[in-house]
Amino acid sequence: MTNISASLLWDIFKHARSWLANLNRASEDRKQQSITALRNIISASRETAVYIRQMNDHGSRDHVTEKQLSLLWTDLSFSLDDLGIHTLAKRCNIKGKQWASPDHYDADFITKADVSLDRMERLAQEILLELKR
Numbered sequence: 001m002t003n004i005s006a007s008l009l010w011d012i013f014k015h016a017r018s019w020l021a022n023l024n025r026a027s028e029d030r031k032q033q034s035i036t037a038l039r040n041i042i043s044a045s046r047e048t049a050v051y052i053r054q055m056n057d058h059g060s061r062d063h064v065t066e067k068q069l070s071l072l073w074t075d076l077s078f079s080l081d082d083l084g085i086h087t088l089a090k091r092c093n094i095k096g097k098q099w100a101s102p103d104h105y106d107a108d109f110i111t112k113a114d115v116s117l118d119r120m121e122r123l124a125q126e127i128l129l130e131l132k133r
Contacts, residue, residue, distance in 0.1 A: 030083065035131055037079045041124035044072050045117045048095075056076075070099035088123055091115045117129065 051065050074096030080089035094115050097104055105113075 038124040038128045045121040
């Protein structure tokens, strides 16, 4: 058995302590990134709801706004997927594709995918509550 010098033991301890501190900091960063992404889901849901209301009031579509919504939901799907929130990421991806190409999915698929704005916001709120515990 090899004897470990006090100096080497101290270096190992310092390295382990530093590694644990960095791990904790990374966990907090990841948690904050998740909170930000989930809050962005809520904002996107509300922004989309306002556009739908405007579209219904005026009876016309705005392709520039729909492009922005498509990119917004798609970017959210990427962020959530990177954070490991895959179920919500998939729903955001569907929402992004739906705004990019409204006829891409049939109504039955959209119903089964459960991507209503209320559902998306509710899921984000539920996950936020879990993260804050």
